[in-house]
Amino acid sequence: MNNSTSLARVIVRQIIEAGITDVVVSPGSRNAPLSLAFFAASKRELIKLHVRIDERTAAFFALGIIKATGRPVPIVCTSGTAVANYHPAVLEASHTNAPLLVLTADRPAILRKTGANQTTEQARIYGKAVRYFADIDGPVFPMELPFDSLRSGPVHLNVQFDEPMLPDDSDKWLDEIVISAKAFESRTKPTTLKSDSNRGVLVIGHDRAGLSLESVRKFAKELGWPIIAEDPLSFPDAVAHASIFLTSAQIRAALIPQTVIVIGRTTLSRSINAFSKLAPTQVVIDPRMATVDSDRQADKRFTQLPVLNTHKASPEWLDQWDKYSLRCAKNVDGLTGFTEAVIAKEIAANLPEGSTLFVSSSRPIRDLEGFATPRSGVTTHANRGLAGIDGNISTALGIALASKQTFAVLGDLSFLHDLTGLIHREEINCTFIVINNDGGGIFSTLPQRGVDGFETVFGTPHGLDPAAIAKAMGISATTISSIDELKKTLKAAVEGISIVVANVPSRDENADSLKAIYESMNSI
Numbered sequence: 001m002n003n004s005t006s007l008a009r010v011i012v013r014q015i016i017e018a019g020i021t022d023v024v025v026s027p028g029s030r031n032a033p034l035s036l037a038f039f040a041a042s043k044r045e046l047i048k049l050h051v052r053i054d055e056r057t058a059a060f061f062a063l064g065i066i067k068a069t070g071r072p073v074p075i076v077c078t079s080g081t082a083v084a085n086y087h088p089a090v091l092e093a094s095h096t097n098a099p100l101l102v103l104t105a106d107r108p109a110i111l112r113k114t115g116a117n118q119t120t121e122q123a124r125i126y127g128k129a130v131r132y133f134a135d136i137d138g139p140v141f142p143m144e145l146p147f148d149s150l151r152s153g154p155v156h157l158n159v160q161f162d163e164p165m166l167p168d169d170s171d172k173w174l175d176e177i178v179i180s181a182k183a184f185e186s187r188t189k190p191t192t193l194k195s196d197s198n199r200g201v202l203v204i205g206h207d208r209a210g211l212s213l214e215s216v217r218k219f220a221k222e223l224g225w226p227i228i229a230e231d232p233l234s235f236p237d238a239v240a241h242a243s244i245f246l247t248s249a250q251i252r253a254a255l256i257p258q259t260v261i262v263i264g265r266t267t268l269s270r271s272i273n274a275f276s277k278l279a280p281t282q283v284v285i286d287p288r289m290a291t292v293d294s295d296r297q298a299d300k301r302f303t304q305l306p307v308l309n310t311h312k313a314s315p316e317w318l319d320q321w322d323k324y325s326l327r328c329a330k331n332v333d334g335l336t337g338f339t340e341a342v343i344a345k346e347i348a349a350n351l352p353e354g355s356t357l358f359v360s361s362s363r364p365i366r367d368l369e370g371f372a373t374p375r376s377g378v379t380t381h382a383n384r385g386l387a388g389i390d391g392n393i394s395t396a397l398g399i400a401l402a403s404k405q406t407f408a409v410l411g412d413l414s415f416l417h418d419l420t421g422l423i424h425r426e427e428i429n430c431t432f433i434v435i436n437n438d439g440g441g442i443f444s445t446l447p448q449r450g451v452d453g454f455e456t457v458f459g460t461p462h463g464l465d466p467a468a469i470a471k472a473m474g475i476s477a478t479t480i481s482s483i484d485e486l487k488k489t490l491k492a493a494v495e496g497i498s499i500v501v502a503n504v505p506s507r508d509e510n511a512d513s514l515k516a517i518y519e520s521m522n523s524i
């Protein structure tokens, strides 16, 4: 057996034996030893092999599988620019501590800087974004893969393969594989959080700092404080519409807390961040302080959920929150029309029990935060590590692969940004709802609205019809223009991939109506 084949098999064997179930491969010659070893293993059903021609897509697709399964996923590509196409997802994985195992093929180190084809500096290309890096050549094996490092984020192995790279023997090596699944959770001991506050608030960032939903729900219940959840679909007991009524400085002043505990990062609403800053004592719980956010400010910092030595909230404090929430809910319930706010409210209310939701950055995730009535029965995901509008179709499809029925709500630019995510030959069930406001709606809600050149450099209208693009790619697509049609979309069985485009009023109109809603909070 040649060196390259045997190096690849050592790696593939350890991956399968660790209980890893999926791998995403992109085409290329230099990665042939790994691709063929994974293919041989997949024929024996030892691992599921997914193929994506676009490495950016491949890496985000893997990230989606990681989100839905909690297990590490290896990605395999050839040398050169392919490696750089993984970078966006590696960054997202780094900022969410996601176990992405990046396997990039390379030519032997001796060929670097010699003008050899498709050869560049791949060693440490992802810099501090990976928890472990190794530049592997033939003579270093046998070696142990750094699975421990995957517990806190992505790992990069740059694997040098020399010719010959095709196997010259049988698949017998697969007979010896014995799977003994590893646990990939962190293993540190919790410390105690002591607080005498009875006017405390728990604020939960959208991705819960990567902590499991069950553990955060249990923590929140035990704490017994009002909950502000960026993702109201995961916390049915959260205060409804907090991000909306806290836009009022008067209401913020009436609700100044003694202590705020923040789980993860709150990145969606200025109102919530302005509110959190009012608390004399701020506590942050986030495993990422051990990796990417080490300088984060707070009075007390925890890298995992602490044991509680706290007081429950006083009934008066809970009543105050209920009062504002109910008054705001009246305004929200009165909203009508086929607008972004109403669409978000209705999606939240009508997603079938047991379904999974992926939501893109920018307006859709913020509209759900503000306008959804908190509920249970839906599993939600988003790319909040760096809030990129890239890789969203792919992430959603990775999630959908490992979930029962998935809906993905994307802005039109997020959709257009990742069209190559739709290129594959797998059977995946996912309904995409594209909120089409012909450009980046978020920018009309920011101070740059109206500056000279706004439409050119911020709004970026494209004039394209996402449904027509999807159809041209052989994907079923429809356009809807009423809440009734939206409800039908959410009731329909999710079979295969389909695109539902909701053409909404102009970005300016939307920003004006949001402004009016926020202003109305001063008089509730």
Ligand SMILES: Cc1ncc(C[n+]2csc(CCOP(=O)(O)OP(=O)(O)O)c2C)c(N)n1
Pocket: 360, 361, 362, 363, 364, 387, 388, 389, 390, 410, 411, 412, 413, 414, 415, 437, 439, 440, 441, 442, 443
């Ligand atoms: C990769 C990447 N490029 C640029 C941005 C900056 N950005 C944030 S929101 C946004 C516009 C998103 O538009 P769309 O997906 O249509 O959502 P909308 O704001 O209209 O709801 C852009 C370009 C980003 N977050 N990620």
Ligand SMILES: [Mg+2]
Pocket: 411, 412, 413, 435, 436, 437, 438, 439, 440, 441
């Ligand atoms: Mg848009």
